[in-house]
Amino acid sequence: MAKILALTGNEAAAYAMMQINPDVVAAYPITPQTALMQKFADFVADGDVDTELILVESEHSAMSATVGASAGGARAMTATAANGLALMWEIVYIAASNRLPIVMPVVNRALSAPINILCDHSDSMGCRDAGWIQIYSENAQEAYDNTIQAMRIAEHPDVLTPAMVTLDGFIISHGMEDIRLLEKKEVQKFVGEYKPPYPLLNPQHPVTYGPIDFHDYYFEHKRPQVDGMENAKRVAVQVGHEFGQKSGRTYGLFDAYRMEDAEIAAVILGSTAGTARPVVDELRQRGIKAGLLKLRVFRPFPAMEIAKVLSGKKAVAVLDRSLSFGAQGGPLFCEVCSALYNEGHRIPVINFIYGLGGRAVEIENIQEVYQKLGKVAKTGNVTKIVNYLNLRE
Amino acid sequence: MTEMTEIRWHGRGGQGAVTAAKILAQAALGEGRHIQAFPEYGAERRGAPVRAFTRISEEPIYIHSPIHTPDAVAVLDSTLLDAVDVTEGLPEAGILVVNTLESPGTIRKRLTLKGRKIFTVDATQISIDCIGKPIPNAPMIGAVMKATGILPLEGLVDGFRNKFSEKFRPEVIKGNIKAIKRAYKEVKTE
Numbered sequence: 054m055a056k057i058l059a060l061t062g063n064e065a066a067a068y069a070m071m072q073i074n075p076d077v078v079a080a081y082p083i084t085p086q087t088a089l090m091q092k093f094a095d096f097v098a099d100g101d102v103d104t105e106l107i108l109v110e111s112e113h114s115a116m117s118a119t120v121g122a123s124a125g126g127a128r129a130m131t132a133t134a135a136n137g138l139a140l141m142w143e144i145v146y147i148a149a150s151n152r153l154p155i156v157m158p159v160v161n162r163a164l165s166a167p168i169n170i171l172c173d174h175s176d177s178m179g180c181r182d183a184g185w186i187q188i189y190s191e192n193a194q195e196a197y198d199n200t201i202q203a204m205r206i207a208e209h210p211d212v213l214t215p216a217m218v219t220l221d222g223f224i225i226s227h228g229m230e231d232i233r234l235l236e237k238k239e240v241q242k243f244v245g246e247y248k249p250p251y252p253l254l255n256p257q258h259p260v261t262y263g264p265i266d267f268h269d270y271y272f273e274h275k276r277p278q279v280d281g282m283e284n285a286k287r288v289a290v291q292v293g294h295e296f297g298q299k300s301g302r303t304y305g306l307f308d309a310y311r312m313e314d315a316e317i318a319a320v321i322l323g324s325t326a327g328t329a330r331p332v333v334d335e336l337r338q339r340g341i342k343a344g345l346l347k348l349r350v351f352r353p354f355p356a357m358e359i360a361k362v363l364s365g366k367k368a369v370a371v372l373d374r375s376l377s378f379g380a381q382g383g384p385l386f387c388e389v390c391s392a393l394y395n396e397g398h399r400i401p402v403i404n405f406i407y408g409l410g411g412r413a414v415e416i417e418n419i420q421e422v423y424q425k426l427g428k429v430a431k432t433g434n435v436t437k438i439v440n441y442l443n444l445r446e
Numbered sequence: 447m448t449e450m451t452e453i454r455w456h457g458r459g460g461q462g463a464v465t466a467a468k469i470l471a472q473a474a475l476g477e478g479r480h481i482q483a484f485p486e487y488g489a490e491r492r493g494a495p496v497r498a499f500t501r502i503s504e505e506p507i508y509i510h511s512p513i514h515t516p517d518a519v520a521v522l523d524s525t526l527l528d529a530v531d532v533t534e535g536l537p538e539a540g541i542l543v544v545n546t547l548e549s550p551g552t553i554r555k556r557l558t559l560k561g562r563k564i565f566t567v568d569a570t571q572i573s574i575d576c577i578g579k580p581i582p583n584a585p586m587i588g589a590v591m592k593a594t595g596i597l598p599l600e601g602l603v604d605g606f607r608n609k610f611s612e613k614f615r616p617e618v619i620k621g622n623i624k625a626i627k628r629a630y631k632e633v634k635t636e
Contacts, residue, residue, distance in 0.1 A: 059472045059481060192510070224510050228484035229468050231475050327508040415511050 055233045055300070062193040062225035065232050066132070066158045066218070067092035069200035071102055072240035073156075076127035076247075079107040079118035083137035084170045085222040086160040090132055112137040116144035123153035124262045126252025128204070130155065134222060135162035135176045142180055148215050149184025151262050152281060154207035154247075155215040157185075158200055161323065161374075162222040163410040171411020172222040174322065174374040178384045184278060186216035186285050187352040189322045193230045196220040198302055199349075201235075204244045205292045211284040213250070221324040223411065235300060243299060286353045306355040308347040309362050311337060315344025317426040318363060319370045320389055322348050325407070325414050332419040343423055348385070356392035363393060367430035369402045370422050372442075376406060382439050401435045407442035418443045450503040451596055452513045455586075456532050457522035460492040462583030466520070467498035470587055472609060473602035474502040482507050495530055502596060520590050521545060522569070522582050527557065536562060543593045543633070545569035545582045550636045565593040567633040569625075576625035577618070584622040585629030592630045599630055 060068065067089050070078070078097075080090045097106045105122075109115045115131045122129040133141060138159060148155050159177050163169040177187060188203055190196040196218065203216040220226055235243070251260045266274055290305055297303025308326075311333055312318060321329055326347035336343040346362060348355075363369055371390075373383020381387055386404035393400055405422055408414045422442065429435055453470065457463030464485045471483035482501040499513045514534075518541040521532050533542060538561040544553055550564035567589040569582035577584065591597055603623050610619050 057475065059468070059475045059483075192508075221510075224484070228482060228510070229471055230507070231479075231481050324510040327510045330508040413512055415514070416509070 055235060058232050058234060059229050060193060060232045061088065061227055061229050062190070062196045062220045063089035063160065063227065064092050065193040065197040066200050066220060067096065068234060069197045069240070070130055070158075071096040072235070072237045073128070073130070073201065073204055073244055074102045074241065075104050075130045077105045077107065077119065077122035077129040078131060079109050079115045079122070079129070080131050081109050081112050081115045081133070081137065083112070083134050085162055085226045086132050086134040086137065086158070088226065089158060089160065112141040113144060116141035116148060119155050119157075120144055120148050120151065120153055123148070123155050124151060124253045126249035126254055128208075128247040129153075130157060132158040132160070134160040135164055135170075138176045138180065139164060142183070145180055145185065146183045147263060150275075150278065152213040152278065153215055154213055156200065156203045156207055157215065157217045158196065159217045159219045160222045160226045161219050169410040170222070172224050172374070173409045173411070174219070175376065175409075177217060177219050178375040178377070181352060181384060184214065184282065185352060186212075186214055186282070186289075186350070188216060188218050188289075188350055189348065190218060190220045190225065191324055191327050191347060193220070193225055193228065194232050194302070196225060197232055197234065198296065198300065198304065201240055201243060202289070202292050202296050202304065206285055206288050208247055209284070209288045210250065212281050212288050214278070214281045214285055219323065224324045233300070233302075239299060243296070282353050286350070286355060289350050304349065306348075306350045306358055307362075308349065310345040310347060312344035312346060312362055314342055316342040316367045317369070317423060317430050318344040318346055318366050319372060319419075319422055319426070320346045320348060320359070320363075320385065321372045322351065322385060323374065325372060325374070325419070328414055328416065329419045332416060332423060336423055341423070341427065351385070354388050354392070356388070357396060359389060360392045360396035360398055363389070363400060364396070364398050366400055368426050369400055370405055370426045371402060372405045372407055372422065374408045376409070386439075401429050401433060403429060403435055403437070404439045405442045406439065412443055414443070449505060450501060450507070451518075451594070452516045453500040453502075453518045453520065453590065453594070454513050454516040455498040455500070455520045455522065456526050456530065457496055457498070457583070458492075458526070459494045459496050461522045462581050463496050463522050464498040466522070466583040466587050467500045469606060469609070470590065470597075470602070471500050471502065473597050473605040476601050476605045477597055479503060480505060480507050486512065495526055516540065518543065518590060518594050520586050522586050524548070527553070533557060533559060533562065538562065541565065541593050543567070543586065543589050545586055550634060554636070563593070563635060565589060565633050565635045567629050569629055572625050572628050572632070576628065577621040585625040588626035588629035589633040592633050593635070599627065602626065
């Protein structure tokens with residue numbers, strides 16, 4: 054039976070890691086991830102896991118040790134945030150390119166400078182092309198659920214791609230919520246035993262990881278990585294369905310909330326999607342056909358699926374909690390526009406950059422989004438493509 | 447969004463405002479409610495004004511923004527009355543609970559406050575008597591529970607015992623429970 058506990062997002066993710074019981078965890082502390090690893094270290098000290106916990110001297114080393122362990126055949130995990138992720142970036146890319154199914158909670162925090170410890174998505178969005186699956190969590194429950202599912206998705210033989218599970222720094226990581234936990238043995242059964250396909254430590258079948266590979270074959274070795282990532286879409290849906298059978302909480306690539314007959318819709322990642330829900334309900338009560346598309350899996354990007362859900366809408370707003378300097382809008386905006394274009398939908402889409410460096414996202418801010426969306430829907434005209442929400446200008 | 451109670455806690459770093467927000471939420475979870483408890487996100491320093499929030503609801507809680515119109519406000523340190531606007535967003539029917547030696551009437555005059563229900567309790571003295579330290583969070587939880595009537599006292603006491611039985615020595619837990627109960631009894635209103 055499920056146990057209900059009051060846990061922070063960090064604790065929830067640590068519980069998921071404990072119940073997965075990985076062989077190796079290597080970590081270096083950084084706010085707001087520190088409490089996650091501290092909780093996991095408690096589990097190690099209490100003998101709740103068999104994990105070899107390696108405390109390293111930097112995030113670059115944390116990811117390097119995780120890569121080494123994973124290549125050796127271990128189920129390996131780490132967790133980080135912000136500048137920690139930035140520092141490990143070189144090895145983040147190598148982990149994916151070596152097809153190592155590492156799972157890493159990323160506690161979303163703004164990148165410096167100026168120094169800021171609060172939430173935005175500039176860290177995970179900064180490495181959106183590094184070849185990792187990216188699953189965004191709305192709340193602590195999802196941080197727990199997604200961490201467990203990510204293990205299965207990453208290790209699937211058709212995928213073999215590392216996955217980061219994000220949770221919004223402080224808002225989710227340090228906020229306590231009621232969480233429904235599975236039993237440890239249920240989680241163990243769900244993730245199963247990891248059978249590494251090409252362990253480095255098998256003298257019967259010697260392999261090599263990451264050797265020199267120039268113009269003759271590098272290209273051919275990158276191409277299947279694309280397929281692995283693409284396959285993750287199908288596997289994520291399968292795993293999300295199976296997880297639903299165990300837990301009563303089914304997951305897909307996104308959650309389409311009151312979208313079916315919606316005329317205006319917002320596309321949102323992370324905790325803000327939760328804040329948007331009561332706004333949509335309130336608009337509906339006033340007869341305004343509003344909807345919400347909460348995206349869960351950002352990588353691989355479910356382009357066709359999103360285009361299908363958004364088709365026929367009068368106007369769409371995409372909310373980005375990060376910047377992409379010099380681009381045509383935020384990362385999510387560009388993806389959504391591209392998806393709509395490729396599927397032949399000409400819908401007015403506006404972009405809202407919001408919540409950078411922990412700027413609060415209030416109900417009124419989300420109301421403003423839908424208000425502007427209503428205007429765009431009425432006229433069909435987009436006067437300003439990129440808008441900044443709750444910013445002194 | 448109906449049936450949701452929102453409480454804002456004001457304290458100074460080290461007084462346990464965040465822990466108080468969490469313990470109350472935990473007790474509500476024990477009563478089958480949905481809960482949220484979170485600090486205001488900033489750099490934590492001992493002595494600096496801090497805010498924490500508790501949401502308690504019959505329905506799942508989706509909203510993830512700070513609380514602006516709380517149903518109740520708890521002030522763990524009366525020096526904050528001069529430093530921050532603790533009644534900001536507190537509606538006419540809202541509840542204000544202050545840790546102070548003064549009477550609710552005096553606090554009303556001091557804040558020139560109209561409406562609202564004011565409660566006071568000497569949580570610092572209670573914590574010194576019961577815990578041996580001037581950490582007013584436990585008695586303030588008791589006072590808030592009495593003032594709001596949001597949860598039965600027994601649920602909180604049980605929850606407190608369960609949560610901290612591994613972390614603290616039995617006498618520490620006993621002292622805190624005593625402090626909660628005493629503040630529950632001693633909290634004054636107009």
